[in-house]
Amino acid sequence: GAGVSQSPRYKVAKRGQDVALRCDPISGHVSLFWYQQALGQGPEFLTYFQNEAQLDKSGLPSDRFFAERPEGSVSTLKIQRTQQEDSAVYLCASSLDRLEKLFFGSGTQLSVL
Amino acid sequence: ELKVEQNPLFLSMQEGKNYTIYCNYSTTSDRLYWYRQDPGKSLESLFVLLSNGAVKQEGRLMASLDTKARLSTLHITAAVHDLSATYFCAVDTFAGVDNDMRFGAGTRLTVKP
Numbered sequence: 001g002a003g004v005s006q007s008p009r010y011k012v013a014k015r016g017q018d019v020a021l022r023c024d025p026i027s028g029h030v031s032l033f034w035y036q037q038a039l040g041q042g043p044e045f046l047t048y049f050q051n052e053a054q055l056d057k058s059g060l061p062s063d064r065f066f067a068e069r070p071e072g073s074v075s076t077l078k079i080q081r082t083q084q085e086d087s088a089v090y091l092c093a094s095s096l097d098r099l100e101k102l103f104f105g106s107g108t109q110l111s112v113l
Numbered sequence: 114e115l116k117v118e119q120n121p122l123f124l125s126m127q128e129g130k131n132y133t134i135y136c137n138y139s140t141t142s143d144r145l146y147w148y149r150q151d152p153g154k155s156l157e158s159l160f161v162l163l164s165n166g167a168v169k170q171e172g173r174l175m176a177s178l179d180t181k182a183r184l185s186t187l188h189i190t191a192a193v194h195d196l197s198a199t200y201f202c203a204v205d206t207f208a209g210v211d212n213d214m215r216f217g218a219g220t221r222l223t224v225k226p
Contacts, residue, residue: 033214042201042216043156056213091155098205101146101158102214 002026004105006092012111013082021077021108025094033102034067034077035091043091049075050098082112115140117204119217126192127225134220136185136202144205145185147176149198150219156201159187192224 005024013019025032030051035043036059045059051072060067064082069075079086089109093102116139126132136145144163148156160169162178162185169176173196175188185202203216 035216042218045213045215048213059213093156099144099161099163101161102148102156103158104148104155106155
């Protein structure tokens with residue numbers, strides 16, 4: 001596709017449920033980031049991949065959060081045992097390399113009830 | 114820990130006026146980015162500034178970077194309503210231990226007729 005694609009666009013989960021959020025970056029983009037954006041706030045860094053290598057996961061808020069990019073393209077962010085405080089928009093972004101601008105997906109809006 | 118501070122956080126201005134948004138950051142970095150976000154939408158890249166003294170302009174927006182002062186500015190000239198959005202700066206710390214790109218809290222700009 002022409003841009004970064006994220007699915008689902010909206011996700012409603014019951015507290016305690018596991019969720020998986022998908023990101024299809026632009027083909028050929030080496031760098032991939034996941035961000036969490038709360039309402040009215042700036043994006044908060046979660047994790048960064050260079051190809052399939054997860055170079056930084058320091059932003060993941062707890063061990064309930066897990067991200068992978070096994071073949072260096074599609075990435076999945078998994079949240080186990082969701083809590084209400086996990087409610088936010090999860091943004092994925094990719095770039096050709098680290099020095100290039102990021103292209104953001106439309107995000108997945110997660111609501112935990 | 115890298116901190117990125119923007120000010121003002123809210124800005125209401127009249128069409129035709131000029132104004133500047135400021136972005137300060139706390140650690141050495143040669144790469145700074147400006148993004149725009151419309152309500153309910155994802156982020157759109159505006160500028161990538163890669164060196165001290167870099168200045169980039171597009172339309173009514175001009176961004177500059179002073180790495181010694183750890184300061185970037187986004188100057189708006191003769192504002193028009195279409196510029197109403199939230200503007201974020203982001204600083205890249207791709208060096209050493211940290212590999213993330215951190216965003217400021219955003220400046221919500223409203224341009225009134």
